[in-house]
Amino acid sequence: MDFDHIPVLLTETIELLNCKKDGIYVDCTVGGGGHAVEIASNLTANGTLIGIDQDLAAIKAAKESLSEVECEVKLVRDNYKNVDKVLNKFRIDSVDGLLFDLGFSSHQIDTAQRGFSYRYxxxxxxxxxxxxxxxxxxxxxxxxxxxxxxxxxxxxxxxxxxxxxxxxxxxxxxxxxxxxxxxxxxxxxxxxxxxxxxxxxxxxxxxxxxxxxxNDELEILSKTLDKIVPLLRSEGRIAVITFHSLEDRIVKHKFKELAQDCICPPDFPICACDEESKIEIINKQPITAQQEEIDNNPRARSAKLRVAEKL
The missing domain is CATH 1.10.150.170 (Putative methyltransferase TM0872, insert domain)
Known part of the structure; x- marks a missing residue:
């Protein structure tokens, strides 16, 4: 069975990732490679794309999808919670962008024996x-x-x-x-x-x-977002696509926390914490799919994209 999966909010995600031609980008949930191929098409031979997925079928499909791109490609079967260890393995200190497309794929739902669907x-x-x-x-x-x-x-x-x-x-x-x-x-x-x-x-x-x-999804998301800032280069961006309110709430609150300048109690006359903003939130409101995309891909209806940039 082909790894059939239509990437959601593709145009908006690639635009807001603001890809640098020779940059290093990590698709932390590479799936069939839908977003990854588009990121790679914005990179030269000096650029690098790293794809991570814990699903073996996804890694196999991404390998095929990315077989003809110009940039260097590294695919790893792992959970995105280990993104720091994956980068360390390749001796990469920091990257220009991280993408998380959360939830599960059309392939996983439609492969009956995986047990994700209540329809089979x-x-x-x-x-x-x-x-x-x-x-x-x-x-x-x-x-x-x-x-x-x-x-x-x-x-x-x-x-x-x-x-x-x-x-x-x-x-x-x-x-x-x-x-x-x-x-x-x-x-x-x-x-x-x-x-x-x-x-x-x-x-x-x-x-x-x-x-x-x-799959311990929410705990893993929260802990991973806590450690992403040191992985990003200055002006590097993180893009997260969520599919339900629980995920979106975690991303929203983590971004807000990382963007905060001072964490002193409101009644303090002057700042005593010396905290500084670590990121700038690019879109204050989440980006959602246009009706045309929803008509072509109903799964896009619940998708929300949030993007931030390291200061």
């Missing part, structure tokens, strides 16, 4: 890196009811979280969960019929929550 029957997996040990089945079969409630409520923003967790625990006492369809049926049974008539698929929020938990 498949093993309840959801691991982005198939070398990882914990699957979604492990979580639904072993976590306490209260922990399941917390995960579904926090990561899925699901108002029926406690009822869904209760139904999961009752169902697993009869038989452990193995398939996506078993979980979907349990979620449908937990949500009252009236609440299921409107809005998204009843399992959408719970599947999102489990995917985030299995």
């Amino acid at each position: 029957e498949a093993p309840l997996d959801m691991r982005m890196d198939q070398r990882a040990s914990t699957t979604a089945a492990d979580l639904v079969n072993n976590l306490s009811q209260s922990k399941l409630t917390d995960i579904i409520a926090e990561y899925g923003e699901e108002k029926w979280a406690s009822r869904i967790a209760e139904f999961i625990v009752n169902r697993r006492q009869e038989q452990p969960f193995e398939l996506t369809t078993e979980l979907v049926e349990t979620i449908k049974a937990a949500i009252p019929a009236g609440a299921r008539r409107n809005g998204p698929h009843p399992a959408k929020r719970t599947f999102q929550a489990l995917r985030i938990a299995v």
Whole structure:
């Protein structure tokens, strides 16, 4: 199966990354290489593109997509949380740009056996890196009811979280969960019929929550953003594309924190902290897709792009 994935906000992202022809750029979630190919097309033979992805299928697809670009290409199968270690491995101290296209790809959803989708029957997996040990089945079969409630409520923003967790625990006492369809049926049974008539698929929020938990997505994002500034050269840029409010909130707050000049309490007469802004936020409001792009790629509807520059 081809790694079919349409890059979202492509024009806006490349424009705001402000690529330098001989620069070094890191696509931290290279996927099939959609954004990476466009970045590479802005670089000369003296430029370097590093692509990171924890999904082996993505690395293979990116290798093919980037086979004819002019710049130097380095592809690494790893989690983007290790971007500093990847750069260290190549003896690179700093880079001109970092791109994070968060969430999961069309390929991952459409490959039924990966277990990301509530639309296909498949093993309840959801691991982005198939070398990882914990699957979604492990979580639904072993976590306490209260922990399941917390995960579904926090990561899925699901108002029926406690009822869904209760139904999961009752169902697993009869038989452990193995398939996506078993979980979907349990979620449908937990949500009252009236609440299921409107809005998204009843399992959408719970599947999102489990995917985030299995892959530790929010914790990894937060910790990675804490260490990106030293990796950027002066005037180097970071671009982050998010797909739900939890991710966007983390990026927004981290950027705001890094752009802050003084962290003294408001009642201090003069600054005593000597803190200085580390970045300048390029777009105060997130950039979203135009209707034409949404019509061509419905996944773009929820995408938000935030960009910052190192001072």
